[in-house]
Amino acid sequence: MQPQQSAVDVGDEQISHSDLEGFSKIHIDEVIEYVNSGLRSIPPPLDLYRRYLRQRWDVYELDFTQDRIDWAERMTDDELDVFQRVASGFHHGERNVEAELPTFMMGADEEDKVFISSHLEDEARHTVFFDRFFTEAVGLDEGSLMDVLDSSYELRSNAGPGVTGLLSYVSDELAKDPYNPRNRVRYATIYHLFIEGVGALSTMKITPGYCRRRGFLPAYYKGFTATCRDEARHVQYGMGFLQDSIRKAPALAEDVYEMLRTILDMNSANGNQASFEVLGLNTEEVRRFNIVQLTRKLADVGIPLPSDLQEVINRMYPEVTGG
Amino acid sequence: MTGTDGHGAAETVDFLSEGWLAAVQVRLAAWPESEVTLALICDYADWLGIVDGYDIGKAMTYHRLPISVGTALDLLKVVYFVYELLGVMAGVPAAYRSPVAA
Numbered sequence: 166m167q168p169q170q171s172a173v174d175v176g177d178e179q180i181s182h183s184d185l186e187g188f189s190k191i192h193i194d195e196v197i198e199y200v201n202s203g204l205r206s207i208p209p210p211l212d213l214y215r216r217y218l219r220q221r222w223d224v225y226e227l228d229f230t231q232d233r234i235d236w237a238e239r240m241t242d243d244e245l246d247v248f249q250r251v252a253s254g255f256h257h258g259e260r261n262v263e264a265e266l267p268t269f270m271m272g273a274d275e276e277d278k279v280f281i282s283s284h285l286e287d288e289a290r291h292t293v294f295f296d297r298f299f300t301e302a303v304g305l306d307e308g309s310l311m312d313v314l315d316s317s318y319e320l321r322s323n324a325g326p327g328v329t330g331l332l333s334y335v336s337d338e339l340a341k342d343p344y345n346p347r348n349r350v351r352y353a354t355i356y357h358l359f360i361e362g363v364g365a366l367s368t369m370k371i372t373p374g375y376c377r378r379r380g381f382l383p384a385y386y387k388g389f390t391a392t393c394r395d396e397a398r399h400v401q402y403g404m405g406f407l408q409d410s411i412r413k414a415p416a417l418a419e420d421v422y423e424m425l426r427t428i429l430d431m432n433s434a435n436g437n438q439a440s441f442e443v444l445g446l447n448t449e450e451v452r453r454f455n456i457v458q459l460t461r462k463l464a465d466v467g468i469p470l471p472s473d474l475q476e477v478i479n480r481m482y483p484e485v486t487g488g
Numbered sequence: 489m490t491g492t493d494g495h496g497a498a499e500t501v502d503f504l505s506e507g508w509l510a511a512v513q514v515r516l517a518a519w520p521e522s523e524v525t526l527a528l529i530c531d532y533a534d535w536l537g538i539v540d541g542y543d544i545g546k547a548m549t550y551h552r553l554p555i556s557v558g559t560a561l562d563l564l565k566v567v568y569f570v571y572e573l574l575g576v577m578a579g580v581p582a583a584y585r586s587p588v589a590a
Contacts, residue, residue: 261549318546325571326545326564333549334560351561427561431568434575 177202180394185222188390189383193373196390197366200397204465207405210280213398217283220398222391224290224297227384232302235381243443244375249303251372251441252385253320256295258365259392260314261329262356263288265336269352272343280402287395294388302385328360328428335424350410350417354424357403361396362462367455368483369393375444407466418468425459429477441483451483526558526566 180191180199208216236245266288270281296313299305305316321327332355339348369389376386411417440448456478463470470478530538534552538544547553548567555563 257549315546318543325567326548330545330548331560331564333551334555334563337551337554338560423561427565430565434568434571 181216181220183391183394185226185387185391188387188394191390192377193370193386193390193393196393196397197369199394200366200400201461203397203401204404207401207408210274210276210402210405213402214280214283217280217287217395217398220394221283221286222290224294224388227294227297227388229297229301229384232298232382232384233304236302236304239379239381241443247441247443248372248375249299249317249320251368251444252295252298253317254368255365255389256292256299256317257314257321257329258360259288259291259295260310261332262360263292265332265356268336268340268343269349269356271340272345272349277402277406280398284399284402287399291392291395294392298385298388302382325431325434327431328355328364331428331431332356332360346410346414346417347420350407350420351424353403353406353410354421355428357400358407358421358462358466359425359428359459361403362400363455363458364483365396366400367451367458369396370454371441371444371446371451374446378445404462404465411466411468421463421466421468422471422474425474426477429474429481432481433477448483452481455481455483524557526562527556528553528563529556 176195177199179187180196183191240248263285266281266285270278270285273281292310295317296310299313299317300307305313307313326333332352335348335352335355339345339352342348373386373389373393376382376389407421411421441451442448459478459481460470530547530553534542534547538547538552544553
């Protein structure tokens with residue numbers, strides 16, 4: 166007799182094998198849970214690479230015609246304002262991680278390099294996805310990718326350079342010494358653990374959840390949900406890297422903590438207090454989800470949470486960023 | 489060029505020659521090297537862009553202001569300390585009254 170599969174396992178299987186069109190029928194919350202459930206058992210890098218080959222989707226298959234109509238005719242001004250602030254955070258987050266990932270690849274093992282090459286292609290595709298959304302649905306002036314990024318930059322809800330700015334500097338430090346374990350752990354903490362595993366996962370439900378409830382922006386929903394599935398491979402790889410690094414050298418846990426202290430100092434800036442109520446999500450609920458994600462990720466890495474960090478985490482704001 | 493301070497070589501420079509960069513003042517501070525804990529560098533064209541209003545957060549993210557002394561973590565902590573300080577000051581209910589010409 167075959168063991169009975171749980172509902173989550175069945176959902177995971179459907180999500181794992183869905184094509185782009187199929188994402189219109191899958192709830193974003195199920196995909197977010199798929200990312201978390203993948204952390205129970207982390208596959209080696211070449212297995213993640215094989216999964217990438219199977220799950221890769223074509224960003225140019227999306228048709229934003231209905232999205233443009235919804236954007237221009239069906240959404241309120243308040244909804245448009247908050248929606249594009251959240252989407253802009255992801256647009257710049259995706260571009261940032263695409264641009265900074267090669268430095269992490271430099272000092273990686275050969276199997277890891279193969280996986281990271283697929284990770285890099287994912288991030289490039291996600292950047293093009295948001296570029297297409299902002300030009301074809303929102304109607305920002307078309308031009309180069311940088312022209313569109315410049316146009317959407319002012320829409321971000323983040324205060325100052327944010328975690329994307331910090332990642333750029335951490336990437337500079339890694340480029341100077343790409344095999345240094347402390348540099349690599351700090352990089353994986355801000356990128357894989359925080360930007361992808363906490364910020365993106367906590368705020369990914371905001372705009373697709375709104376699209377699903379209102380029946381708006383179908384191409385955005387499909388592309389964003391497919392993007393979320395890609396993040397599962399990235400977060401799995403990053404958590405595996407951190408687990409392995411700290412298992413070999415437990416003192417590296419202090420680099421994780423120090424990076425998180427800096428990120429949370431930045432996160433506490435008053436300008437980061439975004440509100441998502443207009444899109445139908447309770448901001449406090451998103452904030453609590455953010456805290457749960459960070460606490461879970463530290464448990465996934467296998468390190469305790471120091472009391473000073475716990476206090477700051479309890480006060481943190483939702484971090485709108487993508488990766 | 490005018491002025492010195494306790495560190496001996498701080499200068500205020502008005503670049504007015506030939507009319508280029510006429511509106512910009514730069515304070516050059518030659519601190520003893522051992523006392524510098526954080527310093528950024530910038531090439532001239534990018535500096536002009538920032539003076540002209542290019543977003544400094546973007547300049548940081550796009551590697552236009554690399555660190556020459558210090559660490560990424562120290563830099564971002566300082567940036568956000570100043571950011572919050574300005575936010576607190578802006579929240580003080582006070583108004584500046586321009587001196588009225590006699």
